[in-house]
Amino acid sequence: MKIGILGAGVVGLTSAWWLAEAGHQVVLVDRHSGPAAEASAANGGQLSYAFVAPFASPAMLRKLPGMLLGGDDAVRVSPDFELIGWGLRFLRACTGAEVDRTVAAQLALAASSRAELALLMQEVPLDFGLRTAGKLVLFRDAGEFATARQMDAQVEQQALSPQECLALEPGLRIKARELVGGVYTPSEQVGDCAAFCGQLFARLQNHSNVELRMGTSITKPELTRGRLTAIETDTGRIEAERFVVSFGAGSKAFARACGVSLPIYPMKGHSITVPGDALSHSVTDHSRKIVFAPLSGATRIAGFADFKGVDRGLDPSRIAELRAASAGTIGEGADGDVAPWAGLRPQTPDSRPIIGPSPVDGLYLNTGQGGLGWTLACGSARLLTDLIDGKPPSCPAQPFSVKRFS
Template sequence: MKIAILGSGVIGVTSAWYLAKAGHEVTVIDRQDGPALETSFANAGEISPGYASPWAAPGIPMKAVKWLMMKHAPLILRPHADMAMLRWLVAMLGNCNARDYAINKSRMVRLAEFSRDCLIALRGETGIRYDERSRGTLQLFREQKQLDGIGKDIAVLQADGVPFEVLDRAGCIAAEPGLAASTAPIVGGLRLPNDETGDCFKFTNALAAMAAAKGVEFRNGINIQRLIEEGGRIVRVETDKGSVSADVFLVAMGSFSPQLVAPLSIRLPVYPVKGYSLTVPIVDEARAPVSTLLDESYKVAITRLGDRIRVGGMAEISGFSRDLPPERRATLEHSAGSLFPGGGDLEAASFWCGLRPMTPDSTPVIGPTRVSNLFLNTGHGTLGWTMACGSAHVITDLIGGRRPAIEASDLAISRY
């Protein structure tokens, strides 16, 4: 079949790879000049299936009030007249209960674990390189109550057969020796030894080159305007440089997906949640992280990427704003500087932001729509890099009329 993929972030490019491998003729269309130049460009770099957890959880509304008042706030709300924001917030709060949390986390871990297996297989098949490491992820707790509250997450990890370790301060330092120089309070951590790290931008561009060698056509610098439906099918996508016809259309445009499908009477509950990152040159290897550390207090991930440290985090609900407030940079510098002092040159760091496409239940939307030849692969939030290969594998099977390797019916938009 001839397939048009709309969007060339990590989700669109991995989808193109798997669809081309399955024998389809694939065209990828994106407004940027190359792959992974928006949300996939400078994300936290972690591939952490076991930490695939819904943002909507019991107690989050009360925690959110506290977070909004913090100097180095992990959550920032900048409300404005936006009904989409209001609907998304209401729906997210509706998922903040134990029952929905367990359901959402279980399906997120299912997809994320499958995705890691797909990534390992892809790496073995192609030899792709992207500053990858397989040294695990450490969720670090600065307060005892954080460590005491991990029971529900451990229960899900045990149910899904995900290996884990509960560590004291000494165990955390053994896993991440650079922490020995930190004067920050460290009461313990939860470590997942099977997690990985890697540069999403490098991976996406390397895979795009491999996909192009398989015949995938990348049309860059093209603004997608609208999908044209006739007789219950999409017949073409119109752009500022002409129209493109195909047998199947796959929307992988992240936070911009809802606007494209809304004229088709498809309400896609994806909203941008802004995240920030620093890319820091390493100046002292002994004081730098060896893998990924999650600073639970500030919701910041600190990841080793080759000769750089990627520091990413925060959740800012502010629509499609792309400004770079200095106070957000200060939060990232505080987290990294207090845990790995002297490891990197924070003053020389580059500062970036991206719009994460979040659903109210934190689970991506992968699968068919009411339009017979229109499919979705979007809404991955903070986990696009973690879930990319698995999501692409699933959507390739669905488009090809095959049963996916994992249960996927609860990933489709029909769950709403």
């Protein structure tokens, strides 16, 4: 079958690979000349298979009024019309039952993603600094630490005292008295998402089932009797039997033009990259929502959740905050070039991606991976391929269906 994959971020690239390997003729289309030019370019680098808790939760509900009034340094909100509709769905997702549903679904998808990445690496060894570095999540708040400890049973994890955290990761410059404790997960991995995308893209260039249409902006869908049959682009028309929208934060606009409503909001984050091997483990400062990942001779520091619509520009105040956090945590990054970057996470209200068929014939969805797109990409591509091929899905598909929003 001829399938158009719309978007060459990590989700579109993996979709293209898995579908091409399944025997489909794939056309991969993106407006940039190279892969991973947007949200997949300089993300946090954590392959976070065990930490999949959604953004919406009962605890978040309690914090929300303070957040909206600017009382949380990690989250900034500039309300707009799009955010109001998304926000109402977000409030509905802030229940314990919904959190449990999301965690169960995401753990299954994450486990599949890890297994699929391992299989891919056996077939085509890619060099992107993949390492089982283990992840240490640091807590500065006793209530948050107590909640995190309750989840220990799901994967192999250890609760650590502040002193044990600092002994485990000697690269940390934090004082023990600043922490209430930590949770260490030895099995968690790190890897450079952009390097992975670049290498997978190179393999796609040589794949006999793949046509690349880079530097091509998609202008509008072409629907024939309610079915998506072609797309119009600035370099000509492209026909296919199926299309998969993987436009990240841009998915909503394209889906809307097809008549499909997707509750995806661009949740902006920033990163800096500091040279040197400061850390041997990946570290998350849970209270400050900042992650640190050791990536082949550098440390990636990423974080924040800014709700400001489609704004891809760098915010100098966020970069200054990341520099300060980096200096305080690993003793690096206060000055010098730190490759500042901003990206838009394609965030759904319940933090689960949207994978599978849409209400429009011919249009499939693989988008909305939010803050876990790097972690979930390979599993999402596998699930999408199973659904297109009508095979038993690699993990439960229903939690990721767009129908949950209707």
